[in-house]
Amino acid sequence: MEGTSTGTAPTPGAYAHQAPPPGYDPTSVARWAVEPDKRPGRTAFQRDRARVLHSSALRRLAGKTQVVTPGTRSRVWDASPRTRLTHSLECAQVGRELGAALGCDPDLVEAACLSHDLGHPPFGHNGEQALNEFAEDCGGFEGNAQSLRLLTRIEPKRFVRGDAVPSAATADGDHLVSVGLNLTRATLDAATKYPWPRGAHPTDPGSPKFGVYDDDRPVFDWVREGAPGTRITFEAQVMDWSDDVAYSVHDVEDGLHAGHIDPNCLHAEPERQEIFRVAVGRYVAADTDPAELSAALDRLLDQEWWPHGYDGSAVAQARLKDATSQLIGRFCLAAEGATRATYGSGRLTRYAAELVVPRAARLECAVLKAVADRYVMQRAEQELLRADQRIVVAELAEALTARAPEGLDPQFRALFDEAPDDRARKRVIVDQISSLTDAAARSLHARLTGQT
Structure with missing residues (x-):
């Protein structure tokens, strides 16, 4: 199992110590923060898969809507509807076998499949739309961009000195900054379905789909180093x-x-x-x-x-x-x-x-x-339920904006206190809401608004 640790400052572009798996070059197994392997014999992509599999973000998907809201009873006594977690596990099984059949590293593809929905907020795409409206003036919200942010910043796994991280809000060398799960370049690239920022879709500038927020550009640019334009790996x-x-x-x-x-x-x-x-x-x-x-x-x-x-x-x-x-x-x-x-x-x-x-x-x-x-x-x-869910997200965002740091988890409370301006503080609120399960969003909404 992968444990949380701190390490040396990241050297963008530096290669991992171990040889890459067949079909991949040293740049593919580079990590944003250089670190040694604790268990010889594992490949870099096996480490990536383990980190995603043991992440709290993956576990939280068990409480997030896929199509039918978690907890909804069906007419069949033993039938349970999919959640984002079960969908991600099934996607990973399909992707692992298809990727292996085509010569991809199976652990790399599985890690990408397990990661692809990590950034989805409570209430599925419905919650995504409501959060995007709230976040309009701080860069919007997109589940895929949030996944990259979670993998490289929010999920607490690896910390490095702040003076060596280009995306850090401080240059204080004594300040530790999270680099998320610190996955390899190839895995992060494989988890990126839309390798462009907001409004930069290569064929449809009006498309709402994008894969990176502006303040996550440093690590995104490192991931895409050497990539041919906006081509998807x-x-x-x-x-x-x-x-x-x-x-x-x-x-x-x-x-x-x-x-x-x-x-x-x-x-x-x-x-x-x-x-x-x-x-x-x-x-x-x-x-x-x-x-x-x-x-x-x-x-x-x-x-x-x-x-x-x-x-x-x-x-x-x-x-x-x-x-x-x-x-x-x-x-x-x-x-x-x-x-x-x-x-x-x-x-x-x-x-x-x-x-x-x-x-x-x-x-x-x-x-x-x-x-x-x-x-x-x-x-x-379902439409009545979705309308109620949008209200919950909108009112929760409004309540957190008025009362933060009250209502924020300790992790996000610290980030809120460190944020340099209102735009950054709003992004922390978005990060907090997007991390919630459906039930947790309703519970926090009830506590902050007094509604039941």
């Missing part, structure tokens, strides 16, 4: 597709378990058209022909393993679990085959290749996302 592409596969398949599984999705509706034309309407513009390009989506859905429905007539019985649950396995294998094998057909049989790592996912597989995945969106996320009671 191969391992990050494997992680991203594994994420899509895991949540598209498992969200439908959860929806069936909970009784929100009726399999028969997928054959009814009016319902199908509504599913395709949800998919177009949200999960596929706006000019996608609905006929392509119809063909994609039919391909899935025509499979002998598709869970037709799901009724929640033990036999039906077993068939559904088999369908889940079949779908994951179908999507991963499609990407593996197409990528190998393009690049051959060698190791594919870092910037040596692009993950090739056939259009047919992407459309099938998008249809599954749209099914879950239509029948789970768009339920009337």
Whole structure:
């Protein structure tokens, strides 16, 4: 198990002492803060995986919404809906195997998959939107940028002298500054789905997606040293597709378990058209022909393993679990085959290749996302719940702004006291809220506002 420690000042660009795994060069295993390995024989990426796996941030994902709010009961006695934690574990299993099949280091890909949702706030994307509105004047909020911030600054694991950290608020050499989990360059890069700052999307400047806040640029620039522009590393592409596969398949599984999705509706034309309407513009390009989506859905429905007539019985649950396995294998094998057909049989790592996912597989995945969106996320009671969640986040942010440092955890209270200006203090409040589980956010909101 990885323990918390302090160490020498970071030397940006310095290499780790151990040799890199096959397919990677010394720059890939460099750490922002140089440190020796405590256990010879482990690779740098095995250390990274262990640090993420033992982090408190990963454990907190057990209390954060995936699609169905944690604690919600389904109609099946033994069915529990996914949380952000179970989703991350499943994404990691998918990514590890797909990455290994393509020549990536499996521990590196698994660490990236485990990390990819660490920055998500309470209440899922709904909480993300509310926090982004609150943080508009201090750089906004984005779950992926928050993940990088957490990995490199917030999660307490490794501390170094403040006078050697370019991003520190103080140049006092006696002041210890957190460098987070101090992961390798390759792992941090693999966990970065959007390697650009706010408003700098390479093809869509209006996109809300970005991967770094302005005050985290020093470590981000170090991570991206030598990277070809805004190109996404191969391992990050494997992680991203594994994420899509895991949540598209498992969200439908959860929806069936909970009784929100009726399999028969997928054959009814009016319902199908509504599913395709949800998919177009949200999960596929706006000019996608609905006929392509119809063909994609039919391909899935025509499979002998598709869970037709799901009724929640033990036999039906077993068939559904088999369908889940079949779908994951179908999507991963499609990407593996197409990528190998393009690049051959060698190791594919870092910037040596692009993950090739056939259009047919992407459309099938998008249809599954749209099914879950239509029948789970768009339920009337879900919208009422989301409206309440937005109020909780907004009122909690307002209460903390008025009363901080009261209400802040000791870690964030210290950062609030050290913050040089209002913008920095507001960012600390954002960090505090984003670290909360759903239940903790409601509890703190009730304590600070007096509401129950």
